[in-house]
Amino acid sequence: MGNGLDPASPLLEVRGISKSFGAVRALQDVDFTLRAGEIHALLGENGAGKSTLIKVVTGVFPRDAGIVRLGGEDVAPRSAKAALSAGIATVYQEVNLLPNLSVAQNLFLDRQPMRFGIVREGEMRRRAKALLADFGLDIDVAAPLGDYSVAIQHVTAIARAVDLSARVLILDEPTASLDRHEVEILFRIMRQLAKRGIGIVFVSHFLDQVYEISDRITVLRNGRLVGEREIASLPRIELIRMMLGRELAETTSARAAASERPPREVCASFENYGKASYVAPFNLELRHGEVVGLAGLLGSGRTETARLVFGAERADRGQAKVEGAAVRLQSPRDGVRHGFGYCPEERKTDGIVAELTVRENIVLALQAKRGLHRPLSRREQDEIGRRYIRMLDIRPPDPERPVGLLSGGNQQKVLLARWLATSPRLLVLDEPTRGIDVGAHAEIIRLIRELCDDGLSLLVISSELDEIVTYSDRVVVLRDRAHVEELAGEAIDVGNILAAIAADSVAVALEAHT
């Protein structure tokens, strides 16, 4: 980003930071430099130390060693609040505001304009409106924050932070739950803020976005600094190598092999299947040994299709068939009984039972399928737990660890294991690689291909089109809660998918990023 500020004097300077938790060294001698007016991506696999670094800088964790300088002066905030008043604001993926209060109240929480001890509502709303107008947002500020999309909640959180005279803005995975259009809005605001001289730290798993928005990057690995680079002179493969510390084959090359297998028999089919004001009726055929990808923007009906197919939502029209026989899918239990499995997008709320162990989480669906009267003995459970921990390389390989303590990628593998243990015929995977570090990401994709080669039928949703193109035999494209296109064989490529998604206006915006 072009700006008139002196790049030589750093805005935020972190030198030699170390932090241990018990015997675990989470950060070792890490340096980080943020200039005024730059967008600086902080990258690394899960467990690399990104969150710890942010929390040490913002005073959430006390540091063991090192210094933090803001505008040339040493700072040592003792809490996130102290960091904020020093000028370092953090906006987390889960927005820390109050959804039941109005947008205006959220913006001026703790500092409402008062007169004679009474909050001046009108004044507050007027100022809130003006503040958000700066960010190109024209919304009803008197409405509860919770009524708005996550994107608007994010912008509100950022507006509040900036208005509290933040000089450093840390955004931790801000785009994880935003759709493409919302990401655009966020990026525009980030650029605008950078122009005003605010230094922005951007943490993200989405490498495309990192390349799109960042000026420089800093990569951490295993709690150590790997390097700091200008993004313009850093090839993607080099960046991935920095993050992983090993060569990673470009994933797109696997495409050719996928389409050459002979067609197999139909596993499940859905005719004119749909639900009013949920998903328009669709026809879908899922074959053994085949991956069908569902592509579309967020809210296009991908997850809704998945839930109908699995039985998590009841269809109000159409006919479902399993191996040629008509079936009724009224509940997840029905889906499970017919040999379906479903890994939902929201792992934490819809997937894992955090308190239970890895073993218990793995056997849960199988036990539910067998019924109460046929309990799996402890020995069988141990055996199943160990088998899948080994097969999917779940780490740490401890079946008795509460699953909530595992990383996102390993939780995802536990969920996969849960369904594989039921020997399913069809697996529905909703965003199986979201929020997962690069290494686990490649592994999950490899697993999808392997499962498919074993004759399983897979229905996979992903926002990452490169990924969908890599493993799908067919791709169904959705738009506005309807299936609009089905691509097969040679026709599957990112361009065609985009063309189908973007039959109208959105096309231009999307093309720009591929």
Added chain:
Amino acid sequence: MTALLPRRGLAQILALIVILAVDRVVSPQFFDLRLQDGRLFGSLIDVLNRGTPVALLSLGMVLVIATRGIDLSVGAVMAICGAIAASLADSHGLPVVLAAALGAGLVCGLWNGFLVAVLGMQPIVATLILMVAGRGIAQLITEGRIVTFSSPDLVWLGNGSVLGLPVPVVIALGMLILTGAVVRGSALGLLIEATGGNARASELAGVGTRAMILAVYVWCGVCAALAGVIAAADIMGADANNAGLWLELDAILAVVIGGTSLFGGRFSLVLAVLGALIIQTMNTGILLSGYPPEFNLLVKAVVVLAVLLLQSPKLSGFAGVMARLRGTKP
């Protein structure tokens, strides 16, 4: 840190030992047992016997709480079922009396379960309905009087003995074993813990979460019915106003002392019953000490606080002390 914390159940056992020791100080005969007419007598037996109703309630309550629910109606269900048992005792045989009382408890449990599992009401509100209405129903059954009976069968249920132990204690022990066998012998335990830990995820994994929730409320109702029958048999009458009064709170307390979180998930039947015994050991101790019973409530609060502090993961300093103590005396 977690490795240094007391292991599961240690806090409860320690608490029980401390309270027993205090009881021994206030009443030197506390541990004395004597055999008379083929039955054991003594303060310890008394603790077991008096603790039976709450222990039975806690057996049902712990399962309800494990599904992230709560049942405030158990005291009222005790009153209803006690009233039914007392009204029928002199005109019908014991099997009929028991079947009627337990059947009523089952219906009460179904009602609660229906409200929570099918209508999706919040458990605390749903069971509040029967907590209020139940006592009224019990008073209607007894027509506002204290119904007494003399049926020797039912009296035996409250005052008899088997192998030297009071019948209520044997019943409670039997129910603990039965519940344990059903819950841990089948997949019920895992599925209840999964439902309480994350109902949405469990539902999507194919667990019949509604059936689980319905089942635990039904079982809670049956346990309350049994407690009600025993309470009535003990005093050879049914007092609709006072039977089981406030015992729902003791049962919840017993479950919490037993380490089961009100947020659902992991539960322990044995520790819940141990919680009930801790409460009763305190009650008995205070009675024996000669202090006015008003002290009971205060002392109870202090002990509950102590047990909860022992379980608190935030209390790592204390855990450190514990670890050092254990380290020096292997």
